[in-house]
Structure formats: structure tokens, C-alpha cells
Amino acid sequence: MWHSSSARLLKPLLRRSLLSPLTATRSAAGSSAVNWSTVQRPGSMRRSLATVQPDMRPEIAQHNSDTASSNSSSSSDGPHDALTHSIRQFLVSTRQNPRAGLKPDELIVKCPECSPGKPRRLAYSAHLNTHTGEFVCTSCFAQGPWDKYRELAARRTFQNTIPRTRSTDPPPFRIDEGTLAKLQHNLEAHEDVFAGLTGHGEGQLRLSRDALRKYGVGLGFVDASVPVVEDLELLVAGSDNAAPCLAFPRTTFRTNSFIEDTSDAKMAAESATIVHGAQPFSAVQIKLIGWGKEHSDLEMYYPADDAQPGLFGFHLAAIGDSYEVILTSRELDAVAAYQATGIPAVSLPRGAYQLPLDSMRALERFERIYVWLDDDQQGTEAAQLIARKLGVDRCLVVRTRDGNHEGAKSAGEALATGADLKNILDNSRPVQHDKVLSFAALRDAVRFEVTNPDLIRGVQSTDLPGWNACFKGLRPGELTILSGATGCGKTTVISQMSLDFCKSGVSTLWGSFEIPNVRLATRMLSQFARRDIAGSPHEIDFWSRKFENLPLYFLKFHGSTKPETVLETMRHAVYAYDVKHIVIDNLQFMMSMQGKGIDKYDAQDAAIATFRQFATEENVHITVVAHLRKDSHQASASGDADINSIFGSAKVTQEADNVVILQRYGNSQSKTRCLNVLKNRFDGTLGKIYISYSSESMGFKEISAPRQRKSLKVVQSSRKLSEDERRLAESIAEEDIVADNDHDLEEKRAKTSSPSSDKLKK
Numbered sequence: 176m177w178h179s180s181s182a183r184l185l186k187p188l189l190r191r192s193l194l195s196p197l198t199a200t201r202s203a204a205g206s207s208a209v210n211w212s213t214v215q216r217p218g219s220m221r222r223s224l225a226t227v228q229p230d231m232r233p234e235i236a237q238h239n240s241d242t243a244s245s246n247s248s249s250s251s252d253g254p255h256d257a258l259t260h261s262i263r264q265f266l267v268s269t270r271q272n273p274r275a276g277l278k279p280d281e282l283i284v285k286c287p288e289c290s291p292g293k294p295r296r297l298a299y300s301a302h303l304n305t306h307t308g309e310f311v312c313t314s315c316f317a318q319g320p321w322d323k324y325r326e327l328a329a330r331r332t333f334q335n336t337i338p339r340t341r342s343t344d345p346p347p348f349r350i351d352e353g354t355l356a357k358l359q360h361n362l363e364a365h366e367d368v369f370a371g372l373t374g375h376g377e378g379q380l381r382l383s384r385d386a387l388r389k390y391g392v393g394l395g396f397v398d399a400s401v402p403v404v405e406d407l408e409l410l411v412a413g414s415d416n417a418a419p420c421l422a423f424p425r426t427t428f429r430t431n432s433f434i435e436d437t438s439d440a441k442m443a444a445e446s447a448t449i450v451h452g453a454q455p456f457s458a459v460q461i462k463l464i465g466w467g468k469e470h471s472d473l474e475m476y477y478p479a480d481d482a483q484p485g486l487f488g489f490h491l492a493a494i495g496d497s498y499e500v501i502l503t504s505r506e507l508d509a510v511a512a513y514q515a516t517g518i519p520a521v522s523l524p525r526g527a528y529q530l531p532l533d534s535m536r537a538l539e540r541f542e543r544i545y546v547w548l549d550d551d552q553q554g555t556e557a558a559q560l561i562a563r564k565l566g567v568d569r570c571l572v573v574r575t576r577d578g579n580h581e582g583a584k585s586a587g588e589a590l591a592t593g594a595d596l597k598n599i600l601d602n603s604r605p606v607q608h609d610k611v612l613s614f615a616a617l618r619d620a621v622r623f624e625v626t627n628p629d630l631i632r633g634v635q636s637t638d639l640p641g642w643n644a645c646f647k648g649l650r651p652g653e654l655t656i657l658s659g660a661t662g663c664g665k666t667t668v669i670s671q672m673s674l675d676f677c678k679s680g681v682s683t684l685w686g687s688f689e690i691p692n693v694r695l696a697t698r699m700l701s702q703f704a705r706r707d708i709a710g711s712p713h714e715i716d717f718w719s720r721k722f723e724n725l726p727l728y729f730l731k732f733h734g735s736t737k738p739e740t741v742l743e744t745m746r747h748a749v750y751a752y753d754v755k756h757i758v759i760d761n762l763q764f765m766m767s768m769q770g771k772g773i774d775k776y777d778a779q780d781a782a783i784a785t786f787r788q789f790a791t792e793e794n795v796h797i798t799v800v801a802h803l804r805k806d807s808h809q810a811s812a813s814g815d816a817d818i819n820s821i822f823g824s825a826k827v828t829q830e831a832d833n834v835v836i837l838q839r840y841g842n843s844q845s846k847t848r849c850l851n852v853l854k855n856r857f858d859g860t861l862g863k864i865y866i867s868y869s870s871e872s873m874g875f876k877e878i879s880a881p882r883q884r885k886s887l888k889v890v891q892s893s894r895k896l897s898e899d900e901r902r903l904a905e906s907i908a909e910e911d912i913v914a915d916n917d918h919d920l921e922e923k924r925a926k927t928s929s930p931s932s933d934k935l936k937k
Contacts, residue, residue: 258308258321265325274299274483277537279428279455280306283483287328288317313532313751350424350458357411358393358422358461365394368419368466372507380507380591386514390488392506393422397463399470402720403479404463410477418470420463423506425485425524426456427537456490459483462506479720484533485524492519492541499543501573501586501600502561504528504554508586512547515586515596520547528557529682529726529753530564538565545603547573550584552623552630553680556651556794557753562606564750571603578619580626638675639877641864645852646833649676651755653856654783654790654830655798658821659837664848664868664875665800666690666760668837670699671874673758673798674725682726684745684754688736688764692729699727701873728752735768738782742789749793759786761800763822780826787830801827803836818853832856840865840881848875 266273266284274283282303289312290298300314301324308321317327363369363384372382372392396413397404397420404410409417460483465473487506491513501520503509509520524534528548538544546562548554555574562570575589576582577599583589589596624631633648659665666689677683687695701708703725704718730744741759748754759765762779769778783799790797802822816836818828828834834854840847850864866875 259305261325262303262305262308262321265328269328273303275428275457276302277427277484277486277489277533280304281536284310286312286314286317287324287330288312289315350461354407354411355391355393355422355424355458358395359388359391360393361396361411362387362392362394362421365419368394368421371466378591380511380587381593382507382510382590383514386510389491390506390510390513391424391426391458392510393424394466395420395422395461395463397465397473397475399465399473402717404475404477407477410463418473419466420470420473420475421466421506423462423464423487423522424458425460425462425487426458426490427483427485428455428457459485462487464506474724484531484537486521486534486537487524488513488519488521489537492521498541499545500538500541501545501547502530502538503586504548504557505585505587508547510587511590512545512586512596512600515590516600518545518600525726528554528561528680530561532751535565542569544570545573545600546570547575547586547600547603550575550577552627553634554584555623559606560753560794567606571605573600573603574619575599577602578622580623580630634676634679634681636672636675637679638671638874639850639864639866641850641862641877642672645860645862645864646855647857647860649681649756649796650857651794651796652791653796653832654787655796655833655835656801656821656827656831657798657835657837658801658803660803660839663837663839665837666695667698667868667873668848668850668866668875669758669760669798669800670695671702673756674699674702674727676756677725677727680726681756682728682752682754683756683758684728684730684748684752686730686732686741686745686757686759686765688732688734688759689761691733692731696729698873705872705874707871707873726752728754732765734764736765737769738765738785741765742785745789746793749795755795757795757797759797759799761802763802776824779823783823783827783830799831816851828854847878847881 269285271285275281276283282305283299284301284303285298286301290300301310301312301317303310303321303324308324309319310321310324311318362372370379372380372387373384375381395404395410396417397410398414398416399418400416410422461477463473463475463477465471488509492500497519499518501509501512501516501518503512503520503522506522509522512518512520521537523530525531544562544565546558546565548558548561555572558572562572573586575584575586575594583592583594586596586599589599631650632643633646633650635648636642657665657669666687670685673683673685685692685695697708700715700718700722703722704714708715708718728748730741730748732741732744745754745757748757762782766775766779766782769775769782786797786799789795803816803820804822816838818834819825820836821827821834831854833852833856836851836853838849838851839845840849846868848866848868850866852861852863855861863880865878865880867878868875
């Protein structure tokens with residue numbers, strides 16, 4: 176479904192050995208060869224750790240020795256001497272310290288086109304093939320042979336990314352074997368946690384000791400009050416307030432000769448042969464997940480800012496030993512799948528069902544990939560998307576429930592309930608072609624929607640329950656139009672709601688064409704902390720660390736931009752970062768110079784039609800902020816704005832699935848607003864959601880509907896009129912009683928006739 180020029184450029188690269196990871200706001204784990212007896216942080220001295228019991232050494236090290244012979248021959252067959260010398264000399268002259276990729280013949284180096292000016296951890300975005308010298312950057316898509324790399328680098332030097340001291344970039348981060356062994360020893364020594372993983376009772380996971388050892392799963396202790404883990408000794412030993420966390424190491428290939436910090440090519444090549452042949456895999460990052468319900472929200476990484484790619488369980492999928500692999504959403508699901516089927520299993524490195532491009536590279540060599548995510552609405556949609564990214568011809572989607580709306584939804588839950596995971600795997604099915612469907616292909620989805628109405632409603636909002644009552648949730652494939660008068664708080668509302676969904680795992684792309692990204696991010700950071708960060712500058716680092724973990728990205732556009740350019744970037748973000756929610760704020764600023772007179776309406780209609788088609792084809796939710804007509808601003812203030820008040824032609828609201836107008840309630844100084852739902856294509860529910868702005872939390876909170884009150888003059892006038900009519904009615908009734916005949920009655924009524932009496936008689 177990728178039809179843009181960037182898609183045509185990127186897709187062929189997925190079949191080659193050059194495609195590299197995209198550097199995002201939150202970087203994935205990395206890879207490099209290490210000595211398992213030391214820990215080395217960038218710019219720090221090595222320090223040795225005490226050894227532990229010999230029988231507790233991680234299975235990763237044992238697997239390294241088992242696969243040494245199969246890799247030593249290939250590592251010795253290096254590139255030609257001339258090319259080798261040229262590459263090495265250039266890396267030394269530019270003071271680079273490349274990272275190892277997820278392939279043995281690949282280096283991650285600085286891109287000569289886009290790295291100048293970037294932070295060091297974002298500058299390494301180009302992937303260099305050490306055998307051919309070809310490179311490709313997945314950040315700016317620059318590519319070509321080695322001569323072109325040097326030519327581009329000569330034009331744009333790396334001086335902005337090199338420290339003023341002219342020192343070489345620090346080497347890639349490495350985690351030693353001793354630390355992993357201690358963490359694994361902690362796990363087996365902790366009776367409660369180990370029993371929860373290996374026990375066969377209710378609520379226990381039934382994982383085997385052997386499987387946990389092969390994956391190197393350990394147990395660490397983290398102080399939840401600190402944003403990042405910095406002390407390995409405290410991670411192993413713990414403290415009084417530390418929470419137990421499962422430790423999942425991420426592994427990748429060790430570095431090759433080009434990464435060795437030496438100018439002697441011969442020594443570097445010999446060193447690479449020994450290192451690469453002895454231990455082909457290396458642990459480069461540890462993911463820490465809190466254990467127990469009270470710590471279920473705790474998630475940290477060590478190191479937090481490392482940019483090297485790595486996967487949990489990557490060392491089990493040895494080169495040449497396996498042609499198939501299982502891809503799961505969680506680490507314990509990967510352990511369970513491997514234990515039950517014997518097929519190597521790796522887990523997605525990030526939450527929210529994101530598959531970064533560096534992970535895709537690691538999966539290129541497999542002929543068959545089982546995509547085994549949660550068997551619910553969100554997991555099924557993510558599995559379909561990931562399978563299309565990896566190639567539908569080699570992917571099979573595993574359905575744990577197989578169409579049932581009850582039961583275990585993941586591999587880990589299925590193993591805990593005693594299900595036959597091999598049978599579940601055998602029933603996996605390929606993804607159908609996305610342009611041709613039969614009812615047989617739709618029957619399972621139809622059955623799922625009928626039997627699981629609560630699961631298809633979408634992601635729920637935690638800040639605005641009224642939004643859930645009207646729209647039932649945020650669903651992919653829909654287009655929402657949010658409008659309102661100038662200054663009523665449209666950006667504040669949608670930024671708060673996007674953060675709300677982002678915290679629930681919805682990967683979000685923000686396109687702010689009116690407000691600069693820095694100012695928008697500052698506001699969103701305060702909304703995330705639920706207080707004005709400007710008043711607490713000492714807390715900025717703490718909340719920034721947490722904010723970075725959100726799957727949130729920003730478009731680097733401002734003001735008038737062609738819709739085709741925006742669409743191409745959106746498609747790239749969906750492909751690279753698995754974005755599921757896109758915000759365009761706002762439509763008029765983006766289209767400000769795209770046409771004049773009648774043409775500007777045609778251009779806006781074309782942009783809306785493009786967004787509508789994109790939301791359907793890419794299965795993402797798009798929220799577009801649009802202005803009201805100038806003559807509708809007063810109507811918005813009085814609460815009379817309707818679906819025809821939105822700027823532009825009727826096509827804007829016709830293409831949309833949902834239409835919402837944000838209106839002021841009360842006078843111009845009131846902080847109360849009303850979200851008026853005017854269109855809902857999902858189930859037709861309309862209504863008003865009343866919200867009030869809080870200056871403390873920098874956002875809105877939902878309130879009950881204000882009581883309708885009449886003015887004092889209207890109430891007094893109404894009471895006086897009712898009293899006059901009551902007295903007149905009593906007078907007429909008394910005269911009717913004493914009247915002798917109809918003639919006398921008519922005469923008396925004529926005497927007392929008045930507009931009020933006529934009204935009362937009628």
C-alpha cells in the first residue's frame with residue numbers, strides 16, 4: 176500500500192543487506208562485541224565485577240562458543256585489502272566509532288548527508304556494507320557506493336558532531352557476562368518470582384528453567400523514584416525501596432574489524448577474527464519490567480540513551496541454523512513460544528506493536544516468520560500490518576483464540592493454561608491480498624465483531640469518559656474533523672487527547688503547521704506532568720525521560736506545505752514507526768498558499784480526500800483541525816454552530832467519519848467548553864461533552880452538564896403573568912356560579928373581556 180516515491184526507494188532495500196534502522200525519538204537497543212567479564216560505558220573506565228557460580232553463566236555465552244566455528248571462516252573472508260584500508264582510514268580520520276548492525280557484514284556509521292548538526296546518538300543512521308562499500312541512510316535515504324560516501328562527506332564534514340576536543344566518538348556500549356550472570360542468579364534465588372515464572376499452579380506461567388537460562392532472563396532491583404538506571408551494582412544488589420524487575424537482555428552481533436580502535440589494519444583484522452570467532456553475539460541493552468501488579472507500569476532500559484540495535488532472543492536464531500522464527504509482542508511470550516515449539520522466538524523491541532526498520536533487517540534472512548501477537552482487535556490489526564511490512568509471502572499470522580472471544584490471547588497465557596502451542600502454531604494462516612477479498616476471508620472478522628462488540632470500539636480515553644460514551648473509542652481507519660472558533664482551545668484539547676491515547680500505546684504523529692514543535696512539545700510536557708513545568712525547572716529532566724518513552728513523533732513542517740509532501744512523510748512514518756494516529760493542526764495553515772479564490776476550496780477538498788483515502792488504506796486514525804467560517808464565530812460562541820459552519824465546502828464534513836465542534840459555554844471569560852458531536856459514523860451517537868480548563872494541569876477535565884437557568888427578568892415576568900391569569904380565572908368562576916341564565920353569563924364575560932382573558936379561555 177506504499178505508493179509514494181519513498182516507498183519505491185525503500186522497499187527494494189529491504190531485500191538487500193543495506194537497509195538500516197531509523198533513528199527515532201526513543202532509540203532501540205544496540206549491538207557490539209564485548210568481553211563478558213567487563214562493563215564499559217561510553218567515556219568511562221572499565222571495572223571488573225565479582226564472578227558468580229560457574230553453573231549460573233548465561234546461555235548466551237554458551238551459545239556463542241557453539242556457533243564460533245560456523246562464523247570464524249566467514250569472518251576471516253574479509254573485503255579486499257584496498258577497500259578495507261580505505262574504509263578504515265576514513266573512519267579513523269573522521270573520528271567515528273561505528274556500531275555493529277544486525278548483520279555480520281554491516282556497520283552503522285554517520286550519514287554524510289544528514290548527520291552534521293545532529294546529536295551524537297542520532298548521527299549514526301547510515302549502514303555500510305563492509306564487503307561492497309555500499310551505504311544507505313534510512314533517515315534521509317541517501318545511498319550509493321563507497322566513493323559517493325567519501326564525496327558527500329568531503330562536502331559536508333562531521334565537524335558539528337565531533338566534540339571540540341577532537342576526540343574519537345566513544346565506543347559502543349557493552350554489557351559483560353558477569354552482570355547478566357548475577358541477574359540470572361537473582362532470579363533463581365528469589366523464590367516468589369521464580370515460582371511465578373516456572374510454577375504450574377493458578378496464575379503461574381509454567382516456563383522452564385532451561386528456557387529462561389537460554390534467553391538470559393534475570394532479576395534486578397530498581398528504584399521507581401528515579402527516571403533512569405545508572406548504577407549496575409544497585410541494579411544487581413538492590414536497595415530498601417527498590418522494586419523487583421525482570422531483566423531481559425537484548426543481543427546482536429559482535430563488532431567486526433572496522434570497529435577496533437586502532438590504526439593498524441593488520442592488527443585490527445587479526446583482532447576481529449579472534450573476537451568475532453570466539454563470541455559472535457553480544458548483549459547491548461537490558462530491558463527492565465516491574466514484577467507484580469503494584470509494579471506493572473514500571474519499564475526502564477539500561478542504558479537508557481544507547482542507539483545500538485538489538486533484539487531479545489536474537490542470539491538463539493544463529494546464522495544458518497534456522498530458516499524460521501517467531502515474532503511476539505512481549506519477552507515472556509517469546510520464551511513460552513520457544514519452549515513449546517523449539518523454534519527461535521524474538522520479541523518486538525518497543526511497545527505499541529512497533530517494528531523498527533533495524534529489527535526488520537534482522538528478520539530478512541528468514542524464509543518463514545510467525546507473527547504471534549495478542550489475539551484481540553488491536554493485536555490482530557498490528558499483526559496484519561507487520562506481516563505486510565515483512566512480506567505476506569513469508570509471514571503467517573498466529574491466532575491464539577482461533578476466532579473465539581474467550582480464552583488466552585497470547586503465547587504466554589496459552590502456555591500457562593496448558594494449551595497446545597504447537598497445534599496453535601500449525602493453524603496459523605497467511606495474510607490475504609489487501610485488494611481482493613471474499614466473504615470467507617471476512618467471516619472471521621465479522622464473527623469477531625459480532626461476538627466482541629466491546630473489543631472493536633477502539634482505544635478508550637482515560638481523561639474524557641464522555642468521549643467514550645459518544646464515539647466508543649479511537650478506531651483506526653477513520654477521519655475526525657475538530658473545529659471551533661479561534662482561541663477556544665482546539666490545540667490544547669487535541670494535544671491532551673493525543674497524549675492520552677499515546678499513553679495507552681497508540682503511536683502518534685503530530686503535524687503542527689501553526690505552532691512550532693518546540694512550543695508544542697513544551698505544552699505537551701506540562702500536560703503529561705499535569706502541571707506547569709516552567710514553575711519547576713528542576714523536574715524537567717525527570718519528566719523528559721518519561722516523555723521520551725512515549726511513541727510520539729513530530730512532522731518537521733510549518734506553515735504552507737504541499738499535501739503530497741505531507742502525505743509522503745506520513746506514509747514513511749506509518750511504515751517506519753507503525754504510527755496509528757496522525758494529527759494535522761491545522762488544515763487552513765497547511766493549505767494557506769495552495770490556492771486563491773475558488774481554487775483554495777478545491778485544493779482543500781483534494782487534501783481532505785487524500786487524507787480520507789490514506790486513513791482507509793493505511794488503517795490509521797487521522798484527526799484534522801479545521802477553522803470555522805468567519806461568520807460562524809458568533810454562532811459558535813452562542814452555541815448555534817452546526818456542521819455547515821466549518822470552513823470550506825460540504826466535502827470536508829462528508830468525507831469525515833466524525834465531526835466535533837469545540838464551543839465556548841458562557842461569557843468570553845468562562846473556562847467551560849463544550850465538545851459538540853455533530854457526526855458519528857460508527858453508531859450515530861451524538862451529544863455534548865462539557866469540559867473545563869484547569870490552569871494547574873494545563874489541560875481540560877470533564878464536568879457534568881451545567882444547569883440551564885433563566886434570567887431574573889424573565890422569571891419575574893413569568894410569575895406576574897401567571898398571578899394575573901389566576902385571579903381572572905377565579906373571578907370568572909364565581910360569576911358563572913351565580914349566573915341565572917346564559918344571557919347574563921355572556922354579558923358578564925363581555926364586561927371582563929381582555930387579551931389575557933381571551934388567551935385563558937382559548
